[in-house]
Amino acid sequence: MFTRRQALLGAAAATVLAGALPRLASAAPATEAEIAALPRQKVTLVAPPFVHEHEQIATSGPKVVEFTMPIVEKKVVIDDEGTEFQAMTFNGSMPGPMMVVHEGDYVELTLINPETNTMPHNIDFHAATGGLGGGALTLINPGEQVKLRFKATRTGTFVYHCAPEGAMIPWHVVSGMSGTIMILPRDGLKNEKGEALRYDKVFYIGENDFYVPKDEDGNYKTYESHGESYADTVEVMRGLVPTHVVFNGAKGALTGDHAMKSKVGETVLIVHSQANRDTRPHLIGGHGDYVWEEGKFANPPAKDLETWFIRGGSAGAALYTFLQPGVYAYVNHNLIEAVELGATAHFVVDGEWNDDLMKQVEAPGPIPVN
Ligand SMILES: [Cu+2]
Numbered sequence: 001m002f003t004r005r006q007a008l009l010g011a012a013a014a015t016v017l018a019g020a021l022p023r024l025a026s027a028a029p030a031t032e033a034e035i036a037a038l039p040r041q042k043v044t045l046v047a048p049p050f051v052h053e054h055e056q057i058a059t060s061g062p063k064v065v066e067f068t069m070p071i072v073e074k075k076v077v078i079d080d081e082g083t084e085f086q087a088m089t090f091n092g093s094m095p096g097p098m099m100v101v102h103e104g105d106y107v108e109l110t111l112i113n114p115e116t117n118t119m120p121h122n123i124d125f126h127a128a129t130g131g132l133g134g135g136a137l138t139l140i141n142p143g144e145q146v147k148l149r150f151k152a153t154r155t156g157t158f159v160y161h162c163a164p165e166g167a168m169i170p171w172h173v174v175s176g177m178s179g180t181i182m183i184l185p186r187d188g189l190k191n192e193k194g195e196a197l198r199y200d201k202v203f204y205i206g207e208n209d210f211y212v213p214k215d216e217d218g219n220y221k222t223y224e225s226h227g228e229s230y231a232d233t234v235e236v237m238r239g240l241v242p243t244h245v246v247f248n249g250a251k252g253a254l255t256g257d258h259a260m261k262s263k264v265g266e267t268v269l270i271v272h273s274q275a276n277r278d279t280r281p282h283l284i285g286g287h288g289d290y291v292w293e294e295g296k297f298a299n300p301p302a303k304d305l306e307t308w309f310i311r312g313g314s315a316g317a318a319l320y321t322f323l324q325p326g327v328y329a330y331v332n333h334n335l336i337e338a339v340e341l342g343a344t345a346h347f348v349v350d351g352e353w354n355d356d357l358m359k360q361v362e363a364p365g366p367i368p369v370n
Pocket of ligand 1: 163
């Protein structure tokens with residue numbers, strides 16, 4: 001028999017345990033009435049590398065943050081040679097847009113699969129708990145929409161991706177269906193000593209590996225529809241050698257005229273995701289001042305990194321204050337992937353050159369003869 005004493009002991013044990021657990025995970029579930037009473041905020045998503053406006057430090061209590069994303073199946077060009085690719089996208093961009101909320105907020109997403117699409121899709125949030133990250137509750141056919149709510153209980157940068165079922169999962173992911181959500185601590189980012197860190201700008205870079213089939217002559221093949229491209233594409237995928245490794249959906253999407261802009265003294269947060277494959281971001285001529293390699297803000301950031309490692313299926317975050325002007329290449333430091341396959345972006349940084357940090361003491365010239 002369950003006595004009153006046992007019940008009290010149980011309650012005491014639960015209290016001790018609750019103290020050791022993360023606050024939100026141990027909190028009693030909120031009722032629908034409590035959630036309904038929370039303030040609501042509607043966010044309009046923007047295409048990467050840009051990120052919608054948000055507070056770094058929450059100025060109010062938890063809220064329900066509303067997002068809407070249509071799924072867009074479309075043909076896109078992914079390199080300078082005009083290679084056509086049957087893309088599947090969240091919100092029309094590769095990667096899908098970055099969402100930002102605070103710990104303790106509720107994410108409420110309306111996912112729309114327009115009638116013009118040909119396939120079922122869903123969304124698996126690595127930040128969410130249960131139901132295949134929401135994948136089990138969001139599978140929708142063309143012509144349908146669904147609304148999912150989940151509580152943001154863990155801070156960090158987390159991948160989301162389409163995960164319909166079986167062989168469709170990797171195909172939809174390497175067709176472009178992934179993105180990132182950033183869940184900030186309510187009191188903002190911190191260094192290893194618990195001191196506040198803040199950014200002037202945030203950029204979101206999504207890396208994609210593409211597997212485009214070639215014909216007998218070695219030219220990339222084009223297809224009329226996604227369905228038609230499927231069998232050939234799976235064959236290339238099984239070789240595990242991508243034909244393209246790109247940032248933001250195409251070779252050159254973030255270089256030249258599309259370079260990201262900053263200036264000396266500005267602190268930039270660079271969020272980098274890869275939903276399928278490992279990668280290793282590196283800022284040539286710069287560093288990662290503070291890097292959350294695994295992207296989880298409950299862990300102290302690593303400092304002064306030269307290159308960081310993003311595990312396939314995750315998103316990491318690096319904070320850097322630019323100290324010199326110029327054009328910085330930001331690459332996947334598998335340099336074959338960076339240069340040959342497309343994984344290069346540029347930062348154009350304005351400002352004053354610092355001779356103390358670097359100076360060409362003597363210009364190139366002939367070797368003197370003694
Ligand atoms: Cu999909």
